[in-house]
Amino acid sequence: MKRSFTSVLGVTLLEIMLVLAIAAMIIVMSIRYYQSASLNEKIATTLNNVTAIVAAAESYLAATGTLAGATAANLTPYLPGGTMPFSGWGGSMAVTNPSANGYSITIPSIPTAACTPFTNLIKQNSKLSIDTGCTTVTVTE
Numbered sequence: 001m002k003r004s005f006t007s008v009l010g011v012t013l014l015e016i017m018l019v020l021a022i023a024a025m026i027i028v029m030s031i032r033y034y035q036s037a038s039l040n041e042k043i044a045t046t047l048n049n050v051t052a053i054v055a056a057a058e059s060y061l062a063a064t065g066t067l068a069g070a071t072a073a074n075l076t077p078y079l080p081g082g083t084m085p086f087s088g089w090g091g092s093m094a095v096t097n098p099s100a101n102g103y104s105i106t107i108p109s110i111p112t113a114a115c116t117p118f119t120n121l122i123k124q125n126s127k128l129s130i131d132t133g134c135t136t137v138t139v140t141e
Contacts, residue, residue, distance in 0.1 A: 039113060039114055039117075040117075041088070042087075042088030042089055042114065043088060043114050043117055043118050043121065044088075045087075045088035046087045046088040046089075046107060046110070046118065047118070047121050047122070049085035049086070049087065049088075049093060050093070050105055050107070050122070050128070050137055052079060052080060052085055053075065053079070053084075053085065053093065053095065053105055054127070054128075054139055055078075056075045056076075056078035056079045057070050057075060057078075057095075057103065057139065059078040060074060060075055060078055061141065066100055067098055067099065067100060067101065067102060067103055067141060068098055068099060068100050069098060070095060070098040070103045071095055071098055072084050072094055072095045075095055087107045087108055087109055087110065089108075089109035089110060089111065089114075090108075090109055091107075091108030091109045092108070093105055093106060093107055093108070094106040096136075101140055101141050102138060102139050102140040102141060103138075103139055104136050104137065104138050104139070105136070105137040105138075105139065106135060106136055107134070107135055107136070107137065108135070110134045110135065114134070115133075115134035118130075118134055119134060122137060127139055127140055127141065
C-alpha cells in the first residue's frame with residue numbers, strides 16, 4: 001500500500017490580511033510618535049532660545065545697569081554665535097519694546113498645536129508671560 005502525502009504550501013488570504021493590518025498599525029503609531037517627538041523638540045528648542053535671550057539681557061543689564069537699550073543689536077554680543085536665535089519652526093526671534101524694567105521677545109511661526117504646551121512651559125518662569133497668540137513673550141525684571 002502506498003500512501004500519498006500532499007502538503008499544502010502557502011498562506012491564506014486571512015493570514016496575509018492579518019500581517020498587513022499589524023504592519024499598518026505599527027506604521028501609524030510610528031508616524032504619530034515621530035510627529036509628537038518632533039513637536040516637543042521644536043518647543044524645547046524655542047524655549048532654550050528664549051532662555052538664551054533672557055540670559056543675554058541679564059548680562060546686558062549687569063553691564064549697563066538698565067534694560068532700556070536692550071535691542072536685538074545690543075544683545076547679540078551676549079548671545080551664543082553672536083546672532084539672534086531662530087524659533088524651532090524657523091524665523092528669527094526679535095527683541096522689542098525695551099524699557100527700564102523689561103522687554104518683549106517676538107517669536108514667529110508657532111503653530112496652534114504647540115501654543116498650549118509652550119505657554120505652560122513659559123508660565124513656569126515668574127519673569128515670563130506670554131500673549132494668547134503665542135507670538136510675544138514679555139520679560140519683566
